[in-house]
Amino acid sequence: MPLAFLRLDLEYAKRGYARYAAYPAATLAGLFTNTVFGFMRAFILLALFEGGGEIGGYDRAATVTYAWLTQGLAATIFIWGWQDLGLRIRTGDIATDLIRPVHPLRAGLAFDVGRSLCHAIFRGVPPVVIGSLVFGITTPSGPAVWLAFGLSCGLAIVVSYAFRAIYNVASFWLLDWRGTTILAITAANFFSGFVIPVAFFPLPLEAIARATPFPAMLQVPVDIFVGRVAGAEVVAALASQLAWAILLLLAATWLFDRGVRRLVVQGG
Amino acid sequence: MALVDVQDLRKEFVVRRGSGLRRERVVVRAVDGITFAIESGSIVGYIGPNGAGKSTTVKMLTGILVPSGGRVSVAGFVPSKQRTKLAARIGVMFGQRVQLWWDLPLIESFELLRHIYRVPAERFRQNLDMLGAALELGPFLRTPVRQLSLGQRIRGELTAAMLHEPDILFLDEPTIGLDVVARQRVRELLLRANRERGLTVLLTSHDLVDIERLCSRILVIDHGHLVYDGGLETLKERYGTERVLVVDLEEPRPPLDVEGARVIKVDGPRQWIAFERERTNAARLTAQVAALAPLRDLTLQEPDIEDVVRRIYAEGATGSAGRSSTA
Numbered sequence: 001m002p003l004a005f006l007r008l009d010l011e012y013a014k015r016g017y018a019r020y021a022a023y024p025a026a027t028l029a030g031l032f033t034n035t036v037f038g039f040m041r042a043f044i045l046l047a048l049f050e051g052g053g054e055i056g057g058y059d060r061a062a063t064v065t066y067a068w069l070t071q072g073l074a075a076t077i078f079i080w081g082w083q084d085l086g087l088r089i090r091t092g093d094i095a096t097d098l099i100r101p102v103h104p105l106r107a108g109l110a111f112d113v114g115r116s117l118c119h120a121i122f123r124g125v126p127p128v129v130i131g132s133l134v135f136g137i138t139t140p141s142g143p144a145v146w147l148a149f150g151l152s153c154g155l156a157i158v159v160s161y162a163f164r165a166i167y168n169v170a171s172f173w174l175l176d177w178r179g180t181t182i183l184a185i186t187a188a189n190f191f192s193g194f195v196i197p198v199a200f201f202p203l204p205l206e207a208i209a210r211a212t213p214f215p216a217m218l219q220v221p222v223d224i225f226v227g228r229v230a231g232a233e234v235v236a237a238l239a240s241q242l243a244w245a246i247l248l249l250l251a252a253t254w255l256f257d258r259g260v261r262r263l264v265v266q267g268g
Numbered sequence: 269m270a271l272v273d274v275q276d277l278r279k280e281f282v283v284r285r286g287s288g289l290r291r292e293r294v295v296v297r298a299v300d301g302i303t304f305a306i307e308s309g310s311i312v313g314y315i316g317p318n319g320a321g322k323s324t325t326v327k328m329l330t331g332i333l334v335p336s337g338g339r340v341s342v343a344g345f346v347p348s349k350q351r352t353k354l355a356a357r358i359g360v361m362f363g364q365r366v367q368l369w370w371d372l373p374l375i376e377s378f379e380l381l382r383h384i385y386r387v388p389a390e391r392f393r394q395n396l397d398m399l400g401a402a403l404e405l406g407p408f409l410r411t412p413v414r415q416l417s418l419g420q421r422i423r424g425e426l427t428a429a430m431l432h433e434p435d436i437l438f439l440d441e442p443t444i445g446l447d448v449v450a451r452q453r454v455r456e457l458l459l460r461a462n463r464e465r466g467l468t469v470l471l472t473s474h475d476l477v478d479i480e481r482l483c484s485r486i487l488v489i490d491h492g493h494l495v496y497d498g499g500l501e502t503l504k505e506r507y508g509t510e511r512v513l514v515v516d517l518e519e520p521r522p523p524l525d526v527e528g529a530r531v532i533k534v535d536g537p538r539q540w541i542a543f544e545r546e547r548t549n550a551a552r553l554t555a556q557v558a559a560l561a562p563l564r565d566l567t568l569q570e571p572d573i574e575d576v577v578r579r580i581y582a583e584g585a586t587g588s589a590g591r592s593s594t595a
């Protein structure tokens with residue numbers, strides 16, 4: 001039964017993969033931009049380590065690794081603006097999703113997992129490989145860390161999807177979806193540790209960041225990869241990601257269902 | 269119980285008009301107390317002018333809009349409360365909307381639907397073969413939906429609505445954008461599914477030929493009210509009492525003055541004379557015309573459905589002016 005249940009998700013994921021694989025030019029352009037920015041960020045961050053030393057548990061090697069890994073991960077978890085769901089809500093096409101015997105957010109998540117696989121392969125891995133060839137990066141110390149990193153990436157994708165779903169669902173109520181989206185993306189970019197590692201933040205800001213779900217989208221898998229988080233801390237980190245994933249998915253579903261109720265009662 | 273049972277169905281929309289202090293709430297009664305039932309195995313046409321409430325009704329029947337009043341039951345379910353359960357039993361198509369996956373090849377949308385509706389693989393293949401042949405999907409089955417022409421996409425949408433063998437199909441303008449040949453194919457397909465497996469269909473269309481060819485029963489809605497429910501012939505008899513005698517005179521004349529009839533159009537020597545069944549008949553009219561001017565030729569036009577419907581719409585529009593109320 002659970003397998004048969006997941007079969008549908010697998011089918012959605014396949015199509016999610018195919019949908020993005022169908023645009024090789026866009027993928028290539030994305031890869032190019034990712035790589036260029038990878039170089040820029042690596043050089044800028046390296047300037048911080050002119051005299052050696054460590055910042056927030058990151059040394060020079062870990063920071064270069066961070067720069068390239070986040071480049072790859074940002075594409076994979078899709079930290080940038082995503083409006084697929086919001087657009088369907090605003091155009092009313094969402095109504096046609098409601099006549100299918102599948103919850104639209106479940107379909108959307110499975111679809112997004114397929115997308116993330118496509119982006120991981122074509123936009124995620126290549127910049128990291130290029131970065132490692134040019135700069136050299138630190139890699140996980142053993143298979144257990146690789147496994148934890150893989151799990152952490154998977155959870156990051158779910159957290160990211162749920163978060164994107166939430167700001168998209170706002171379109172049920174808000175006319176100014178652009179403002180909300182920009183705010184959401186800015187917060188995600190900054191607090192996830194995409195601009196600089198969360199550990200580099202001044203203390204109060206770091207505390208704020210760590211209280212949000214954003215590090216669970218990006219910083220956590222990176223910290224596991226470079227070994228800043230190790231041993232029992234890895235389990236705790238994965239557990240907090242899982243908790244955020246569940247919490248945000250529940251929140252997204254609750255909001256979505258309320259939006260649908262409003263739509264079906266008021267007619268949009 | 270009937271497959272579709274609708275009692276005193278209502279839907280009001282609250283819309284805000286104007287701005288600032290002048291803003292007011294206006295209640296639009298899109299569907300205003302409609303009652304009908306549809307038995308399994310019939311094809312019912314749901315027609316009415318723009319804004320009459322057709323799409324709103326279809327949305328309530330499929331559960332994507334909650335009625336403001338009245339009761340609905342479809343296949344034993346209350347659509348707005350049991351939308352997901354109902355979804356497996358019905359097929360829905362909104363000609364105005366894209367239900368297929370925009371970036372995927374058509375066949376991929378169908379494959380995904382197979383899993384969504386859990387259609388056994390063999391069954392799916394048979395259904396797709398049948399539908400694909402009937403609607404000639406072959407040439408563009410592997411084309412991404414975004415690259416299809418409107419007519420090709422609509423044929424894809426219809427296939428998508430029928431792949432899981434629903435008991436009842438709700439089609440909101442299913443022939444929009446189709447050429448004559450494709451239209452004919454769609455009609456044949458629906459008639460065949462109706463004949464062979466008792467498929468029930470409720471369709472809205474502005475193409476009255478669709479209605480004429482397909483529907484054993486017609487519901488006419490106007491300003492949210494059901495103004496007619498019955499067969500096509502009765503509809504014509506009731507509303508289409510006016511026939512037209514077209515006469516070709518030897519030479520052009522000013523409009524003829526004949527008793528019990530009126531000239532509605534003049535084009536050179538040809539004149540169109542409309543008359544009511546009750547007031548005169550074709551034989552008497554012909555004799556009258558022949559007495560007034562030398563005749564070369566004549567034809568008699570029976571009312572067609574276009575005329576009938578035009579007449580109902582026109583009458584309805586004057587009959588219920590104040591359907592919006594300020595609250």
Ligand SMILES: Nc1ncnc2c1ncn2[C@@H]1O[C@H](COP(=O)(O)OP(=O)(O)OP(=O)(O)O)[C@@H](O)[C@H]1O
Nearest residue numbers: 267268281283298317318319320321322323324325
């Ligand atoms: N979501 C909504 N909010 C406010 N008013 C609405 C809404 N949906 C429909 N209406 C109004 O309800 C009425 C009926 O609309 P509906 O779409 O059901 O008409 P229709 O018969 O399908 O027309 P058409 O032939 O143009 O498709 C119209 O006056 C329309 O403006």
Ligand SMILES: [Mg+2]
Nearest residue numbers: 322323324440
């Ligand atoms: Mg309509």
